[in-house]
Amino acid sequence: MLRKIFNPARLSRFQRTMVTVSSSDALVSTEVDDKTGYATVTLNRAPVNSLSLELMTEIVKTVDELERSNIRGMVLTSFSNKVFCAGLDIMEMVNPDLDRLRAVWTRLQDTWASLYGTSFPTVALINGHAPAGGCLLALCCEYRVMCNNFNIGLNETQLGLAVPPWLQGTMRQTIGTREAEIHCIKGTMFNSQDALKIGLVDELAAENGEAMQRALHYLNTFKQMSPYARSATKLLMRNKDIEDMKRGRKEDVERFVENVMNSDFQNGLTVYLQSLKNRKNK
Numbered sequence: 596m597l598r599k600i601f602n603p604a605r606l607s608r609f610q611r612t613m614v615t616v617s618s619s620d621a622l623v624s625t626e627v628d629d630k631t632g633y634a635t636v637t638l639n640r641a642p643v644n645s646l647s648l649e650l651m652t653e654i655v656k657t658v659d660e661l662e663r664s665n666i667r668g669m670v671l672t673s674f675s676n677k678v679f680c681a682g683l684d685i686m687e688m689v690n691p692d693l694d695r696l697r698a699v700w701t702r703l704q705d706t707w708a709s710l711y712g713t714s715f716p717t718v719a720l721i722n723g724h725a726p727a728g729g730c731l732l733a734l735c736c737e738y739r740v741m742c743n744n745f746n747i748g749l750n751e752t753q754l755g756l757a758v759p760p761w762l763q764g765t766m767r768q769t770i771g772t773r774e775a776e777i778h779c780i781k782g783t784m785f786n787s788q789d790a791l792k793i794g795l796v797d798e799l800a801a802e803n804g805e806a807m808q809r810a811l812h813y814l815n816t817f818k819q820m821s822p823y824a825r826s827a828t829k830l831l832m833r834n835k836d837i838e839d840m841k842r843g844r845k846e847d848v849e850r851f852v853e854n855v856m857n858s859d860f861q862n863g864l865t866v867y868l869q870s871l872k873n874r875k876n877k
């Protein structure tokens with residue numbers, strides 16, 4: 596059954612009432628172009644948009660609000676032209692409070708589900724590195740435009756984390772079963788060119804402006820199309836995955852908690868954090 600579909604009856608109301616939302620201190624800022632109906636959603640958590648509980652809560656809230664406003668398309672991007680999103684906030688996993696750790700993973704599941712299941716078209720404008728959870732955000736979008744000279748991939752196993760089944764599924768749909776299996780297990784990070792070759796991203800751009808043009812071009816391909824047919828087809832393809840994730844979400848949370856609380860993982864995380872700092876000081 597369709598979880599939600601584009602409702603054309605609500606579109607005319609939206610056209611009269613659409614507003615531009617933008618706040619300089621928000622973790623996520625949204626600007627809607629009232630001519631095109633396209634929203635640009637910018638992740639705004641310096642320095643690297645790492646996914647804290649609060650940032651993920653804002654992403655889910657933003658997508659829900661956009662869903663209610665019936666925008667015609669969304670571009671997801673970063674305030675930084677160096678890092679799209681550095682993945683889960685590593686500090687959320689260092690000697691964590693268990694209730695908060697459970698809330699973090701639950702909110703990551705929600706973030707995946709809400710972005711993956713939008714009725715409107717979505718493009719990730721990947722204007723910087725996108726490891727792990729950053730790659731997840733990009734994978735949830737329908738189309739990915741990446742700027743040159745950055746890296747993207749699901750590198751979780753390199754950190755000692757297992758990739759959850761719902762995210763494996765999204766990777767399989769994007770790059771195919773065989774490649775997804777190999778690269779989820781290896782935790783491969785791809786440079787922009789290799790990401791294009793393997794189909795992890797759809798287009799490359801030299802810089803942000805060109806990437807935005809390409810993103811808008813994708814959204815414009817739906818201008819003349821029935822929004823109902825478009826959205827219904829997308830959701831008929833994606834809703835089963837979302838329902839499967841929701842059915843297994845409690846076990847998934849407990850698997851993550853067990854993974855993170857393992858002393859080997861905690862020791863490895865300390866070493867990893869130190870290696871990030873050492874790299875910076877070189």
Ligand SMILES: CC/C=C\CC/C=C/CC(=O)SCCNC(=O)CCNC(=O)[C@H](O)C(C)(C)COP(=O)(O)OP(=O)(O)OC[C@H]1O[C@@H](n2cnc3c(N)ncnc32)[C@H](O)[C@@H]1OP(=O)(O)O
Nearest residue numbers: 645681682683684685724727728751756757758759871875
């Ligand atoms: C488990 C299931 C699988 C998938 C589900 C999704 C969940 C995934 C788990 C994760 O996402 S774990 C996180 C994985 N992320 C990474 O491994 C990325 C680590 N970061 C980097 O490689 C680099 O920072 C960067 C390439 C993203 C950016 O490099 P650069 O621009 O040179 O910045 P710095 O390295 O100097 O970093 C600035 C600052 O930010 C801190 N930081 C970086 N990443 C994170 C992070 N993920 N969480 C928290 N903090 C992060 C870094 O330590 C620096 O802090 P300072 O205090 O030294 O300024």
